[in-house]
Amino acid sequence: MRDILTILRTELGEAPVWPAQTPFEYVCGIVLVQNTAWTNVERALARLREATGFEAEKLLRLTDAELTTLIRPAGFMRAKARSLRAFATWMLYADGKTAEELDDGALRTALLSLPGIGPESADVTALMVYGRRRFIFDAYGRRLLRQAGHAVGRDYETTRRALEADIDAEGLSHGELVDLHGMIIEAGKRARAAGGWELYGPTIGIGTRQA
DNA sequence: TGCCAGGGATTAG
DNA sequence: CTAATCCATGGC
Numbered sequence: 001m002r003d004i005l006t007i008l009r010t011e012l013g014e015a016p017v018w019p020a021q022t023p024f025e026y027v028c029g030i031v032l033v034q035n036t037a038w039t040n041v042e043r044a045l046a047r048l049r050e051a052t053g054f055e056a057e058k059l060l061r062l063t064d065a066e067l068t069t070l071i072r073p074a075g076f077m078r079a080k081a082r083s084l085r086a087f088a089t090w091m092l093y094a095d096g097k098t099a100e101e102l103d104d105g106a107l108r109t110a111l112l113s114l115p116g117i118g119p120e121s122a123d124v125t126a127l128m129v130y131g132r133r134r135f136i137f138d139a140y141g142r143r144l145l146r147q148a149g150h151a152v153g154r155d156y157e158t159t160r161r162a163l164e165a166d167i168d169a170e171g172l173s174h175g176e177l178v179d180l181h182g183m184i185i186e187a188g189k190r191a192r193a194a195g196g197w198e199l200y201g202p203t204i205g206i207g208t209r210q211a
Numbered sequence: 212t213g214c215c216a217g218g219g220a221t222t223a224g
Numbered sequence: 225c226t227a228a229t230c231c232a233t234g235g236c
Contacts, residue, residue: 030217031218033216033217033218034216034217034218034219035215035216035217035218035219035231036216036217036218036232036233036234037215037216037217037233037234037235038216038217039216039234039235040216040232040233040234040235041217043234044233072232072233073232073233073234074232074233074234075216075231075232075233075234076218076219076231076232076233077231077232077233078231078232079219079220079231079232080231080232083219115219115220116218116219116220117219118218118219118220119218119219120217120218120219121218121219124217136217138217138218139216139217139218140217141217154226154227156218181217184217185217188217189217192216212236213236214235214236215234215235215236216233216234216235218231219230219231220229220230220231221228221229221230221231222227222228222229222230223226223227223228223229224225224226224227224228
C-alpha cells in the first residue's frame with residue numbers, strides 16, 4: 001500500500017484536497033456524493049452553502065421541501081435530506097460522549113446507526129472529520145486494489161474485512177491515509193476521463209490486470 | 212439515448 | 225447471508 005502511495009505521489013504530485021472548511025460541510029459532501037457524479041454534488045453544495053453557510057442549526061430549520069429542493073441536483077434527494085438532518089442532529093445534540101471521546105469502534109457504530117450513513121460514509125467521516133486512521137475501500141479503491149493484485153471482495157464490507165488488518169499493519173500515518181484516499185479518487189477520475197478502466201492501471205502506473 | 216456515478220436501505224430468495 | 229431492486233439527477 002505504501003508503494004502504491006509512492007507511485008500515486010510520483011504520478012499526481014500533490015494530493016488533491018477536498019475543499020471543505022468545516023466538519024459539517026465535509027459530511028454534507030460525503031452524503032451528497034453517494035453514488036452520484038461529483039459535478040452534480042458541486043451544484044448541490046453551492047446551493048446548500050448559500051442557504052445555510054453549512055451551519056447545522058440553520059439546516060435543521062429548513063422545511064423538508066426547502067432542503068430537498070436545495071440538494072436536488074445531487075439526486076436521491078429525499079434520502080439524502082433525511083441523512084443530512086440526522087447527522088446534523090447527532091453532531092449537535094448527541095447525548096453523552098462526543099465523537100471525539102469515542103474509540104474507533106464505537107464511533108463507527110454510532111455513525112452506522114444514522115440513516116444514510118453506511119460503511120463507506122462512516123469510514124470517510126472517521127478519516128476526514130474525526131482524524132481516525134482508516135483506509136477507504138470505495139469503488140475506486142477496490143478497482144485499484146484489484147489491479148494491483150489484491151484479493152478484493154464483492155463490496156465495501158467484504159473487502160474491508162479481508163484486507164483491513166493487513167493494510168492497518170503497514171502503519172500508515174493518518175496523513176498518508178488521507179493522501180491515499182484523495183489520490184485514489186483523483187487517479188480514478190483521470191482514468192475515467194481518459195476513456196475507461198482499462199486505462200486505470202497504465203494511467204497511474206500500477207498493474208496490468210483488468211478491472 | 213441509455214448507462215452510470217466515490218452508496219445505502221429494503222426486500223426477496 | 226447473498227442478490228436484486230429502488231432511490232433521482234445530470235453528464236457524456
